[in-house]
Amino acid sequence: MSLNRFQCLFLEEIGIDRLIYSKFIDKNNESSKTFSLNSNNHENKIANSLCNGFNNNNNINTINVLQKDIDSSYKTTFCNDISILKEKVVRCKNCFLSGHRKNVVFGDGVLSDVDCMIIGEAPGEYEDIEGKPFVGKSGKLLDSMLSSIFISRSSNAFISNIVKCRPPGNRNPRPEEIISCRPYLIEQIDIINPKTILALGKFSANTLLCSDSSIRGLRGKIHGFKSKGSSIPVVVSYHPAYLLRRPEEKSLAWADLCLIASLLGK
Structure with missing residues (x-):
């Protein structure tokens, strides 16, 4: 099951951090039956970085990293x-x-x-x-x-x-x-x-x-x-x-x- 970055952000905003398939879950191997919203998808990483930046008062220097990520991912x-x-x-x-x-x-x-x-x-x-x-x-x-x-x-x-x-x-x-x-x-x-x-x-x-x-x-x-x-x-x-x-x-x-x-x- 896959979600785009906007769906992930929306679900995170309302407090849902993972989706579970509609079938039996082996609790000993739960990771195989769930989809984490905090995935390694490049677009989600950029969206989350921006979201964190806008809500974070810490003066963390992310300028060069984010500039490179965003510009390379959203070329038109x-x-x-x-x-x-x-x-x-x-x-x-x-x-x-x-x-x-x-x-x-x-x-x-x-x-x-x-x-x-x-x-x-x-x-x-x-x-x-x-x-x-x-x-x-x-x-x-x-x-x-x-x-x-x-x-x-x-x-x-x-x-x-x-x-x-x-x-x-x-x-x-x-x-x-x-x-x-x-x-x-x-x-x-x-x-x-x-x-x-x-x-x-x-x-x-x-x-x-x-x-x-x-x-x-x-x-x-x-x-x-x-x-x-x-x-x-x-x-x-x-x-x-x-x-x-x-x-x-x-x-x-x-x-x-x-x-x-x-x-x-x-």
């Missing part, structure tokens, strides 16, 4: 055409979120000579309705923040999220949803080829850097994301939704924006 045929990629994403039915969306939120901004690609976590209610990222209160704050360093989606930036469909109730995206969407994100980055990347929020930062560190542990530094044989500078900062709840952290977000500006020579 890059089309190098943003319109074709968008069609692929619109048709995508790879995870639970596809059945609950009103619109796919692919991204918004310019597609050439992009100074900064801003990557958030997941679309919210307003984004789902309009089909564009960061259009609610968080979006207004983000646009204001970016304009302070002469960046805007209308002139030199592209804005997207790690998952392209809204999670129900604006919950956090789940590991299996992130894994399903990650190839699209990688292809998006490769096509757009931004000069810098601004990762907003823990899920965005952890996904891009394959890290389980906190935002506080990742911000204030220049990281790298490998794309087409080169490394794109990545700066991590707080999500605008978090800043609306914790305005006292805006000074730290400003420092992160200044880091982006310095990379761009602004």
Whole structure:
């Protein structure tokens, strides 16, 4: 009996750690009659690693290992055409979120000579309705923040999220949803080829850097994301939704924006 990684994660979430065949079990040889959800399947290992990283506060350096595992396991045929990629994403039915969306939120901004690609976590209610990222209160704050360093989606930036469909109730995206969407994100980055990347929020930062560190542990530094044989500078900062709840952290977000500006020579 075999299960895919999504079924395994779901069963683990509800407390089931193994399946038993519907026939007599020899308790002395129980392992031969059961299927462990913690199998050696490569996809499950990656999903579990991401899941552990998102729920673990330990600062364990798993960046290089996870980057290699995920990128080698989820390669796609890059089309190098943003319109074709968008069609692929619109048709995508790879995870639970596809059945609950009103619109796919692919991204918004310019597609050439992009100074900064801003990557958030997941679309919210307003984004789902309009089909564009960061259009609610968080979006207004983000646009204001970016304009302070002469960046805007209308002139030199592209804005997207790690998952392209809204999670129900604006919950956090789940590991299996992130894994399903990650190839699209990688292809998006490769096509757009931004000069810098601004990762907003823990899920965005952890996904891009394959890290389980906190935002506080990742911000204030220049990281790298490998794309087409080169490394794109990545700066991590707080999500605008978090800043609306914790305005006292805006000074730290400003420092992160200044880091982006310095990379761009602004």
